[in-house]
Amino acid sequence: MARTTTGSTREAALSVGEVAARSGVAVSTIHFYEQQGLIHGWRNSGNQRRFHRDVLRRVAVIKVAQRLGLPLAMIADALAALPTERTVTAADWRQLSAAWHGELTERIALLSQLRDQLGECIGCGCLSLEACQLRNPDDHLAGQGPGAHML
Amino acid sequence: MARTTTGSTREAALSVGEVAARSGVAVSTIHFYEQQGLIHGWRNSGNQRRFHRDVLRRVAVIKVAQRLGLPLAMIADALAALPTERTVTAADWRQLSAAWHGELTERIALLSQLRDQLGECIGCGCLSLEACQLRNPDDHLAGQGPGAHML
DNA sequence: GTAAAACCTCAAGTAAACTTGAGGTCAAGC
DNA sequence: GCTTGACCTCAAGTTTACTTGAGGTTTTAC
Numbered sequence: 539m540a541r542t543t544t545g546s547t548r549e550a551a552l553s554v555g556e557v558a559a560r561s562g563v564a565v566s567t568i569h570f571y572e573q574q575g576l577i578h579g580w581r582n583s584g585n586q587r588r589f590h591r592d593v594l595r596r597v598a599v600i601k602v603a604q605r606l607g608l609p610l611a612m613i614a615d616a617l618a619a620l621p622t623e624r625t626v627t628a629a630d631w632r633q634l635s636a637a638w639h640g641e642l643t644e645r646i647a648l649l650s651q652l653r654d655q656l657g658e659c660i661g662c663g664c665l666s667l668e669a670c671q672l673r674n675p676d677d678h679l680a681g682q683g684p685g686a687h688m689l
Numbered sequence: 690m691a692r693t694t695t696g697s698t699r700e701a702a703l704s705v706g707e708v709a710a711r712s713g714v715a716v717s718t719i720h721f722y723e724q725q726g727l728i729h730g731w732r733n734s735g736n737q738r739r740f741h742r743d744v745l746r747r748v749a750v751i752k753v754a755q756r757l758g759l760p761l762a763m764i765a766d767a768l769a770a771l772p773t774e775r776t777v778t779a780a781d782w783r784q785l786s787a788a789w790h791g792e793l794t795e796r797i798a799l800l801s802q803l804r805d806q807l808g809e810c811i812g813c814g815c816l817s818l819e820a821c822q823l824r825n826p827d828d829h830l831a832g833q834g835p836g837a838h839m840l
Numbered sequence: 841g842t843a844a845a846a847c848c849t850c851a852a853g854t855a856a857a858c859t860t861g862a863g864g865t866c867a868a869g870c
Numbered sequence: 871g872c873t874t875g876a877c878c879t880c881a882a883g884t885t886t887a888c889t890t891g892a893g894g895t896t897t898t899a900c
Contacts, residue, residue: 555846565847566889574887584896586847599811606803607758610887635811642804646797652757653793660750660786706876716877717859725857735866737877761857 552594554587561597568597576600576614578622592626599631606642702739712748719748727751727765729773743777750782757793 558565571577572587577596579589596617603613616634620626709716722728723738728747730740747768754764767785771777 553846564889567887569848570888582896584847586896602803602807602811604887606800606807631811632808635808639804639807642800642807646800646804649757649793649797649800652753653790653797656753656757656790656793657783657786660753660782704876715859718857720878721858735877737866755857 550591551582552589552591554589557589557593557597561594561601563597563601571597571600574610574614576610576617595626595631599634603638606638607645608638608641701742702733703742703744705738705740708740708744708748712745712752714748714752722748722751725761725765727761727768746777746782750785754789757789758796759789759792 552560554565554568557568561568568577568587572579577589577593579587579593582588599617600610600613603616604610616637620630620634703711705716705719708719712719719728719738723730728740728744730738730744733739750768751761751764754767755761767788771781771785
């Protein structure tokens, strides 16, 4: 009786393997996300993870946000702001995406600015620590710790 | 000028501490960059690092490139393409920056595209693995390994 | 009823880009 | 001529985002 892996019409209990397959990430990643509080589920009688289908959308959103350059911690914050018990509505998601839209717009603006100054500054030698805009992240957009952060 | 050894004046020799102070990075970072082959210098009689002033510009360029989201390995490649012995000219730097300009333009384009699809896709639920553009990095712009990559 | 596939936990490994620490050397000022 | 600060090396630690492996349990398939 092949009703497990593709028995999808059943109400919403996905195993970790199913979530992984459907969301395109590794099982270990699902473990990790759950441990980090990015997704939530419950356990069956045999201690195996079970997830509601909504988790697929969450994982999708996580992945998209990562492509946008957001660190997991920030994504976790955003997801934590979503209602945990009631079903997340389209409006909830829209609000979340609106916030990220703004963030992205700022980053794009900064990136464009940097790009346009690149030739000028690198070429001419004005890369002084105090004088050059390329070197001074005094903008409203803060730099972070070690490691790159966008895309 | 050309009074002393190997093409540089005596006062052009910077210690690691001076480089660090002037370029705004930690001494350990200078050690690290040297070890990674991003910058080069020589040793004095007491085995202490000495650098030509040109290294300041290199460090500046490294930092800017990092702000742009380029990983060190890519920066290292670009810097390795610069002449090692003759003085790097403005034209050399211009060429380097031109390459990065293109790279950046592509990234900006992708980012803008993602941003514009964000509300639409997250809001409406089209984030399917196969169908959604946000989820499919099939674009000419490749994703990389773990860790974020832009700004 | 049993073998295989899927699952479990916990620890450790990976990569990038550095930082921190221990233990020792060099150089400049008084 | 000695103290102090800057420097040296090498090893190990840090963070993020996971992956890999060992050793053991549960579920499913036949």
